[in-house]
Amino acid sequence: MPVDPGLIKDVMVKDFHCFNDRGFYCNEKHDPLSAHLLNLNGDKWKKMRSKLTSAFTPLKVKSMFDTVLACTTQLLSGLEEYASGKVVFDADEVMARFTTDVISSCAFGFKSNCELKKYGDEIMRPPMIKIMLLVLAEMNQNLAKRLGVTRTTSNARSFFLNVISRTIAHREKVGATRKDFLQILLDLKNEGQSLTTREITAQALLFFVAGFETSASTLTFCLYELAKHPAIQKRLREEIKNVLNTHTHVCYEAVAEMT
Ligand code: HEM
Known part of the structure; x- marks a missing residue:
């Protein structure tokens, strides 16, 4: 499991041609x-x-x-x-x-x-x-x-x-x-x-x-x-309500605003 960011970048970018196979049947x-x-x-x-x-x-x-x-x-x-x-x-x-x-x-x-x-x-x-x-x-x-x-x-x-x-x-x-x-x-x-x-x-x-x-x-x-975790559930509910208050309906932009 590579954890070094530099190494990961090599695998994902520079040397990707050697790593792109998953090897699945x-x-x-x-x-x-x-x-x-x-x-x-x-x-x-x-x-x-x-x-x-x-x-x-x-x-x-x-x-x-x-x-x-x-x-x-x-x-x-x-x-x-x-x-x-x-x-x-x-x-x-x-x-x-x-x-x-x-x-x-x-x-x-x-x-x-x-x-x-x-x-x-x-x-x-x-x-x-x-x-x-x-x-x-x-x-x-x-x-x-x-x-x-x-x-x-x-x-x-x-x-x-x-x-x-x-x-x-x-x-x-x-x-x-x-x-x-x-x-x-x-x-x-x-x-x-x-x-x-x-x-x-x-x-x-x-x-x-x-x-x-x-x-x-x-x-x-x-x-x-x-x-x-009801406390987190409450926080989430509040956030959703607050964001939706600023939009006319549930839309992509509203969901993207939710952190
Ligand atoms: C929580 C939801 C999802 C998880 C955890 C997940 C996870 C993964 C993982 C681990 C891979 C392999 C990545 C790799 O080998 O580098 C993958 C590949 C892929 N997933 Fe998902 N996936 C999710 C949702 C979706 C959805 C909703 C779609 C499409 C409707 C999708 C389409 C694909 C495709 C097409 C690939 C192959 C990409 C390629 O070979 O270029 N996945 N996904």
């Missing part, structure tokens, strides 16, 4: 949806990263704010019900449902449904036997490739490829655009970046799997700490 032939930013290595990662850099600007994130906000309505009414009935609830499950909603709206442009949650869980929370197989695949990647070991199941692959192809076809047919990651990828394609439907689906799937579990755990720990 990726099987483009049998599992095209595994060929996303997190798993790609070497030149393939570099090319995809430079194509997608413009997808991660603060302006793009800002453009999705209203989509995220729309998902909070259902969360708030659910929490209100628990609070008024003094019902104990599983924060991790509620936050996972919320972030699945947020990420599916932001990545694919549609509300989460049971199938999406099912395949999301299948990828992020696989059975123990699959975890062991993937650990072995990480250790001997060439053999795993020859044996055709895949990260995703064929049902999940068909589901995501199908959903994304249909959504792309629909948007192209009616000329519709939306403020989501899929649209950013489609715009990149239309601006001349060579991106196939499979590549687009793999990146959109990564946004989904990288975004939902990580954000759900962060929110869950945050709620837990706030519940354990």
Whole structure:
């Protein structure tokens, strides 16, 4: 674990070309949806990263704010019900449902449904036997490739490829655009970046799997700490109220002002 700032700078900047591989198992032939930013290595990662850099600007994130906000309505009414009935609830499950909603709206442009949650869980929370197989695949990647070991199941692959192809076809047919990651990828394609439907689906799937579990755990720990420390909770509530008093509605700028 490098802790020296100079050394970290070398790893992240000067000598980055020697450190950019995560070394994760990726099987483009049998599992095209595994060929996303997190798993790609070497030149393939570099090319995809430079194509997608413009997808991660603060302006793009800002453009999705209203989509995220729309998902909070259902969360708030659910929490209100628990609070008024003094019902104990599983924060991790509620936050996972919320972030699945947020990420599916932001990545694919549609509300989460049971199938999406099912395949999301299948990828992020696989059975123990699959975890062991993937650990072995990480250790001997060439053999795993020859044996055709895949990260995703064929049902999940068909589901995501199908959903994304249909959504792309629909948007192209009616000329519709939306403020989501899929649209950013489609715009990149239309601006001349060579991106196939499979590549687009793999990146959109990564946004989904990288975004939902990580954000759900962060929110869950945050709620837990706030519940354990009422004084900090009070301070936070005051700060939110004060900032929102200076705005007409909840907006990106207001959240950015909260320290
Ligand atoms: C609290 C929430 C999150 C945490 C803790 C987290 C953590 C991480 C970590 C540790 C990495 C690997 C970094 C590295 O190897 O240097 C990563 C990469 C990545 N994450 Fe997240 N993440 C979060 C939320 C998200 C969200 C919401 C998205 C997208 C919607 C996302 C998309 C990505 C992508 C695309 C990469 C790969 C970037 C690349 O290869 O260039 N993450 N994340």
